[in-house]
Amino acid sequence: MARGSTRPTSRDVAQAAGVSQAAVSLVLGDKWRGRVSETTAERVRDAARELGYRPNLAARNLRLGHTRTVLLVVPALTTEFFAGVYTGAARIAAEHGFGTVLYPSPEGVGPARDPFASAQAALDGVIASSMAADALTAIRGDQLPLVMLDSDPSGSLGAATVNLDIADGVRQITEHLLTLGHRHFLHLAADVPSWTFDVRARELTTRLEAVPGTTLRTTHAPISIEGALTATRTALSAPGPHPTALVCDDDKLAAGAYKALRRLGLRVPDDISVTGLDDLALATAIDPELTTVRLDAELFGEHGMRALLAVLEGRTPDAGDIPVQLVVRGSTAPPRAS
Amino acid sequence: MARGSTRPTSRDVAQAAGVSQAAVSLVLGDKWRGRVSETTAERVRDAARELGYRPNLAARNLRLGHTRTVLLVVPALTTEFFAGVYTGAARIAAEHGFGTVLYPSPEGVGPARDPFASAQAALDGVIASSMAADALTAIRGDQLPLVMLDSDPSGSLGAATVNLDIADGVRQITEHLLTLGHRHFLHLAADVPSWTFDVRARELTTRLEAVPGTTLRTTHAPISIEGALTATRTALSAPGPHPTALVCDDDKLAAGAYKALRRLGLRVPDDISVTGLDDLALATAIDPELTTVRLDAELFGEHGMRALLAVLEGRTPDAGDIPVQLVVRGSTAPPRAS
DNA sequence: CCGAGTGAGTTATACGTAACACTTCACGGG
């Protein structure tokens, strides 16, 4: 917990295992073929695990004179295209034991700064999305300062959290639809275990329970246009009161729902209203333009970084969720008189 | 040029300036207030510039025990949302003298690997998109192995290039439209100076010049839905033979064009055929689905990395452009009999 | 019985930097 106790070094491991530092280096570097006995190697590995030893990358890189790390410079991160480029490059790099680091020319920071300043080494702290929770086990291995994005404040192991006020966004959507006169809802939920999606479901449910005469059906789909398409189609053909409002967990799901509705011969918003969440470029590309909740991603990033800086300086990060805003467009309208 | 001559160290600078290594460290670290004379400091800076000295980050990090670098873990890079998060975070970090490095849990690489393995340090090489050319001046400062993506093979200063066969893609589009019977074309071009866009214009022009009776008009727009909208509207209201085919430089422009056409009361593909380029998710989200050329971004990334690995190992990278493929969807049809 | 060979380690060093502690010199006040 205390950042004061410095990380264990290979010498600490050596002492714990009763061998020399060189032996530790040999064992952990897999260079001990005929140099160290199996039993000693095992003892070293145990000690390393025990102490939670992680080699100091700066020292290793200095010693070796290279880093097996590669930089990918891309114009910006806003395109799915370069996201794919990165994925492919990272895969091959990983297969060759190389790491990959991204340097997106930041759009708002002016001309590209020196990329190498960004690519220093190791880490002083971490900002992590709750959707990348699988990577967190490794992160907790070191005791790095950590900030979680959109994560359960009570379940983040003491890490600071920075959250968008998703609950309020869902509240705004629900209110908007209720005001328009809708009573029968279908919730197209993301098939991803994450606190940020749990919040949506919880908020929608509790709000509708307070209004007599409403119904709520829920269907789950992977976050993709195809996933949303099939899930929506199935859900709408189920028996029961026909939904007049389709609340989607995000814009991408809404885009998929559009396609499903089109194939079913339903018109948006005449036959059914649709809402999204995110306000991606996609939201205004589809027809009719999507009523959704605008999440200010950049602001989110800024708050996350500010929180991390606070942690690094020993201060307590500012609390308080980041406000979001309903954007009403053409995909919502009063239900037709039934 | 030769990678063999190792990079200059602070000691080399010291020798060139006739001072001790410590003095160099003081001067370059801006810690020489009353410790070194102005004239000596100047001499040191000159020597450093002369030799092209860049401090070894690994050594510095090892010495200082920290890196002023922060990691952002995101679920994937495929969302515009997290692109924004990164941008905001990077801006604030930069303002505080921190670098930022991205570790996207790679979708195709299985569960998140140890993020710290990816965040090593410094660089052995660089892969750069031609659209990020402004960052390249800094890159050329060091003599790092460099691979350029989608860049003019003859103008890349000897760096290896890996290109998608965009020319062939445009050829396929043009052929497709000509076969359908189109003769009057409008080219919605990206307002971005880059070789990859020049190729599109050149290919389209030369192909159409070979077919008597065709016309080609060109209009430029920034790559955004709004930009495409206004540009398309203006271009279509110009006098002359009315275009029956709208060739867009990428899918995003095509999405913008859709909106413009809708407002002008033109139906796709009945009144006008539209083509894109990229095959983003967007292409199948809009209605009708877009005829476009599929660029395999991951494959592109893989080739880029392979090329870089080849350079690093002293081999010559494989030549040859990466094939692309026309995907015919609902946005293209024969022109109506005029 | 002796030297070569091998298994199992250890010792020592270097990577490039930052910073602490030290030296040298000139000057000026008492």
Added chain:
DNA sequence: CCCGTGAAGTGTTACGTATAACTCACTCGG
């Protein structure tokens, strides 16, 4: 005349790792 002081540096060390070179048994074939 001498000591204190400040400017202008320099010598040295440590950061944590990987590895070349070395040591010290112990075995075994001739």
